[in-house]
Amino acid sequence: MSTILKIENLSHKYTSSWAVRDINIELDQHGVVGLLGSNGAGKSTIMNIVCGVLKPTEGKVWIDGIDIRQQPELAKAKLGFLPQTLPLYLDFTVEEYLTYAADLRFIPKQKVKAAVHEAMEKCGIGHFSSRLIKNLSGGYRQRAGIAQAIIHKPELIILDEPTNGLDPNQIIEARKLIREIAAEHTVLLSSHVLSEINILCRDIIMIEGGRIVFSDTMDAFNNYVQPQTLLVRLENMPAEESLMAIPGVTKVQFLADKQVRVYFEDGADIAELVVAKSIQQNWRLKEINYEKSLLDDVFKQLSTQSIPTN
Numbered sequence: 087m088s089t090i091l092k093i094e095n096l097s098h099k100y101t102s103s104w105a106v107r108d109i110n111i112e113l114d115q116h117g118v119v120g121l122l123g124s125n126g127a128g129k130s131t132i133m134n135i136v137c138g139v140l141k142p143t144e145g146k147v148w149i150d151g152i153d154i155r156q157q158p159e160l161a162k163a164k165l166g167f168l169p170q171t172l173p174l175y176l177d178f179t180v181e182e183y184l185t186y187a188a189d190l191r192f193i194p195k196q197k198v199k200a201a202v203h204e205a206m207e208k209c210g211i212g213h214f215s216s217r218l219i220k221n222l223s224g225g226y227r228q229r230a231g232i233a234q235a236i237i238h239k240p241e242l243i244i245l246d247e248p249t250n251g252l253d254p255n256q257i258i259e260a261r262k263l264i265r266e267i268a269a270e271h272t273v274l275l276s277s278h279v280l281s282e283i284n285i286l287c288r289d290i291i292m293i294e295g296g297r298i299v300f301s302d303t304m305d306a307f308n309n310y311v312q313p314q315t316l317l318v319r320l321e322n323m324p325a326e327e328s329l330m331a332i333p334g335v336t337k338v339q340f341l342a343d344k345q346v347r348v349y350f351e352d353g354a355d356i357a358e359l360v361v362a363k364s365i366q367q368n369w370r371l372k373e374i375n376y377e378k379s380l381l382d383d384v385f386k387q388l389s390t391q392s393i394p395t396n
């Protein structure tokens with residue numbers, strides 16, 4: 087599969103200060119890629135530039151090899167966009183709205199009806215085709231918004247905070263729909279909620295202060311921060327002093343079920359030392375595991391430091 091989205095040296099200044107700086111992104115396969123960042127990090131700015139809504143101060147964007155500034159109509163035919171504020175006409179019915187969206191996308195007249203029908207079915211709103219959009223719930227309005235983004239079967243779909251404002255059941259439904267769409271399309275989705283990106287995305291691009299601070303697979307992100315604790319289960323629990331005597335150990339915390347959490351300093355690899363001492367002092371070691379940092383810890387750490395992207 088060819089490169090569906092390429093962003094090169096993208097920077098944008100609204101007034102005097104830079105909103106995003108030197109962004110480079112390349113997407114070349116189906117699935118969901120998450121753009122994660124706290125409020126004001128620069129996610130919408132990037133998405134608006136990719137979709138041709140905003141002219142970048144510096145840099146270039148290609149959609150399937152087509153420059154969005156030089157050939158906007160051709161490039162936009164290959165992308166669908168759901169902005170943060172839903173682009174809905176409240177006094178239209180769902181069918182009227184999607185028919186209008188199909189016209190805007192230059193779908194040939196004789197194919198509009200089928201395209202509208204297909205998008206409604208895919209997004210599970212066929213049964214509301216003649217309902218006014220203003221009478222739809224938040225979850226169904228979101229589906230109507232997603233339907234307009236996929237009506238022309240674009241290669242790339244950009245979803246800016248698509249589950250924002252939905253209730254928990256609507257969020258589950260929206261995620262299911264996004265996964266289905268991502269089986270056939272490349273989806274770039276933004277969120278400030280780490281767990282959402284973790285659940286939905288294959289790859290993650292994290293942006294803070296307008297710069298990319300991490301870009302890799304979700305698995306690599308989860309493994310990024312080195313473990314700082316060992317969780318150990320011992321049949322014969324030793325005294326705190328015995329554990330603290332192991333070089334590198336900074337703190338111990340006794341837990342239920344004959345478990346102890348052992349904190350150690352950066353760079354120290356103490357698992358072998360714990361095992362050796364357990365044998366020597368007959369602690370009867372049952373289990374020993376490095377504890378992975380919580381996702382939120384990773385987020386916090388990356389938010390406050392810049393690291394090179396891959």
Ligand SMILES: Nc1ncnc2c1ncn2[C@@H]1O[C@H](COP(=O)(O)OP(=O)(O)OP(=O)(O)O)[C@@H](O)[C@H]1O
Pocket residue numbers: 100101105123124125126127128129130131132170278
């Ligand atoms: N039209 C504008 N004029 C001036 N500054 C703007 C404008 N739009 C955004 N900004 C600023 O640019 C920065 C990036 O904003 P952006 O909306 O891209 O972030 P975001 O990550 O999408 O945040 P959110 O999740 O809150 O939407 C912020 O500091 C914001 O205040």
